[in-house]
Amino acid sequence: MPSKSTDTSRSSSRYVLVEGDTQPTWAPTEHPEDGSVEPIAIVGMSCKLPGDVNSPSQLWDMLVNGRSGQCDLPSDRWNIDAFYHPKGGDRPGSMDTKGGYFIKDDIRNFENTFFGINNLEATYMDPQQRKLLEVVFECFESAGVTLEDMSGSNTGCYVGNFTMDFLMMQGRDPEYFHRYTATGMGTTILANRVNHVFNLQGPR
Template sequence: MSSSQLDGTDDPVVIVGMALEAPGGIETADDYWSLLSERREALGHFPADRDWSIRELLDGSRRDGFKRIHDLGGFLSSGALFDPAFFGISPREAVAMDPQQRIALRIAWRTLENSGINPDDLAGHDVGCYVGASGLEYGPQLAEFSHHSGHLITGTSLGVISGRIAYTLDLAGPALTVDTSCSSALAAFHVAVQALRSGDCDMALAGGVCVMGSPGYFVEFSKQHALSDDGHCRPYSASASGTIWAEGAGMFLLQRRSRAVSDGRHILAEVRATAVNQDGRTTGLTAPSGHAQTRLFQKAIRSAGVRPEEVGMIEGHGTGTRLGDRTELRSLAQTYGSSAPGTGAVLGSVKSNVGHAQAAAGALGLAKVLIAADRGAVPASLHTDHASREINWEEQGLRLATELTPWPAVNGQRIAAVSAFGMSGTNAHAIVAMPDDEVA
């Protein structure tokens, strides 16, 4: 077998379907684009239907050693909604299921429908399922005797998030839940791409999901002084002061190009490269490594077979924390910086609109890229009146997305990079090329 056959360049992996759910009631690509292009922020007050002690949470963050928690976050309005009968699940079992299982199952179904596939037709086929997710304290402890005992062991298992999809749809390919913290979705996407290239499956669902069962992450980041000063996420801004937590889900259907063409699928994007690596030992377990990120970005560029200046859009991780943004900006500038001022890639982060969706962050970022390419424009990141001073933007060639920016096709395609990293130390990066339908 030739090297080109091994790395997939003869028959690349392509994206043929997509579905998403984001804060603000976003459930379609059109809704998502409206949110992004109209420069709206989809943050809201803490949900009142989850038995969270909100007043205690807000008051508790005022004690010594903590940073104030604001009553703002990016929460899914659909987080508690689910039709168990549609999927053949009893109401008692449905309540015992982590909402992440419910939403992942629902969004997998919608992704297949978006691809023109009747999910029932996949029974017994080698379809893989790769979902990025993290455990977020849903429901009672397993040791508690409750009405839901007997269903909790599957209802709260991370592994069952992907397994539930495979079981319900009777899929015979691999089913893996990937937890690398905030890079989980993009890491799962990477594993799915590799699985298709190696022949582990003929088709793959890949993405990520996040629904918070408790406000615990707000408390932890309050103690670490890594929450935003005012409850708004300001990626790559000089006024960035911390992140704001959110929820979301995004999923994609992947195939080899030859199979997609044979099946008559509409190709949304070609996956030019994916890569993951690890920070190793840094100044702290959760501290990012600029060296590791630079190595990863440059490895992905080489694997993609593109020049850095061909990348027109970068959807960064962009947590809005000073350390995270500084590290990422310097690494991106080293890799994607253009020698011609004003011509480099346009950089932004959807976290400015919806907050930090944790394990689903990379999925929402990739969905933004696909939709932006379809519209031929890069939407502005919010709260970027004054760009971060950590890099010299003009000299280092990146452009911050401060307004809706036209994104013309070059040689019949638009190329973008998507990045994610997590407190696990795992960095993930993807480079995708979207065909211009008017040219194709």
């Protein structure tokens, strides 16, 4: 998405106007220590979110229409009737809600060979790694760059993460652990996985 910098009357700060298929948005840029201004541009976006949102345009549609991503707990996750109770907060092993926010994509649907990952290694990959690779590729497509353009480029990857559900579930069966477990389930590997698969060489 193209962007341009402009001064505004609201303050002496410089803002970035991000333009695209959605409504323009204003965001303040960071001021480097030397006081100079470095404009930023969002040139590619992708997302997978609750509410069956699989693209930025679908996210915008959900926000504009005030739609919530909350839904009933999918039956393929677990049997909610076995745990639900109106006073679940006061009952050990119970919960007092029947819904939540869930991504509808089947995490087992992953074209690992497209990313150069063999079947055995893919089996031990946290679904977060799988979905992250898909979203990053879609982001490249959105930006209009090819894998050849990105390979070896001075590009950095930064990932925010806070759950280890897959590792905790697999830990119930110690015999399940494999030589690919460390690279497949460690949260510190998320950014490394992207860098390795797409051969990103930055920042430098």
